[in-house]
Amino acid sequence: MPSPHKRSRFTHDQHVLLGVFLGGAPAVVVSMYHLWLAGDQEPKVQWTLTLLILGVWLGFALSVQNRVVRSLQTMANLLSALREGDFSIRARGANRENPMGDVMTEINFLGSILRAQRLGAMEATALLRTVMEEIDVAIFAFDGDGILRLVNRSGQELLASPAERILGRSAHDIGLGECVEAPPNGVLQHTVFPGGTGRWGMRRTQFREGGLPHELVVVADLSEALREEELKAWQRLVRVLGHELNNSLAPIKSIAGSLGSMLKREQRADDWEDDLRGGLEIIGKRAEGLSRFMQAYSRLAKLPKPVKSPCEVKPLVRQVVKLELRLPVEVIDGPDITVPCDGPQIEQVLINLIKNAVEATLEHQQPDTDDDDDGFEGDAAAKPPPPPLPAGAVSVTWEQTERFIEFRVTDSGHGISKATNLFVPFYTTKATGSGIGLVLCRQIAENHEGELYLKNREDTEGCIAVLRLPA
16 A cells, blocks of 8 residues: 555646546547547548647646646745745735735734834843843853853843953853853852952743743842941931830939939928839830840840741641630630741740730720730730620631631721831830731741731721741
């Protein structure tokens, strides 16, 4: 059995010519029969008519073959021009009145579309090259073998070498081996490049060109940004410390001066001892407050790294809820899951979030109730129990998503009024608050590669605190 892919013995134009011959053959055979066998014409007439019939038959066959072949050759030339990137050639006779004209019209449209696409690609490439040259971060493109294939101006300056000297060389040869071996995002350990010194951030991503994998490496100097952020952090710290120190030292200085003046008098009031005692008591309280502030700052600066271990969520939540005695906290059970975390630290976060939720709810119901600290310290059971509130005024639940486990603490308080100040260290609206509770909570969440955020409830008054941890 012959193979279906075996090349035919005839070309397409020969097939067309053969088809035309076969199509006219019956008529020619009948004509020859009547002319030579059934007729009584003279031989001269017979030969003349025979030559005429055969000539017309052959002429029409060749004409049909030529018309078909010429149209196909025209289309082949047009498609060849498109393949070679010449989009300026157009087919003549392109109209919708016949099938061949319809084909030519479509080829012309295809050429116009390809021309527009090539122009757009050229403009996009030119824009990309301009951006790469003007951007102030170093960009390198490596192929699958780690060979440098593209570098911008900043990359050449970073390596202190022109493109022609480093293109085609491996990443290790040009001092960028760490960039193709380190994790995709991070800070490079090398602080010195031939073209500069500092701290360098690196991002690496993959792309494909010509169907082959490549890697794009972006190296940016973090020194200036880090210096600016460090300066802002010091300024904020000095401002906060100065504010707190002034709030404590100013009355201490004033009262100490008043007491000193009173002791220098020869004649003192009858109740001078009470004044002395009261002044010393105020000085002691202000000094104690300043000491608490410094301890809170020390805790914020020395938070230990989490020691992760499997922790069951449901027992953890129920244990934390039992510690709150001022208001019943509703537990809405979620799935029975285990999360890898530092159990004591996550427990402290939940304690603080539930404590804040209860205080916000009680404050909303009883505005005159004294506020407690928003940090981890303070005895939640020291206050007298408030009047009964609706069930679910404060609730805790959890759920599992594809990548995270979310804890949600919901309250029925006033909600968030100044969201920008929520995580500002030492900022608090409470009379005796230290302003580090939420800051510590967020730091613990981020140390677990999670996040903490607060948002107002949409259905009613109150707030929702969301603690998200990797599953």
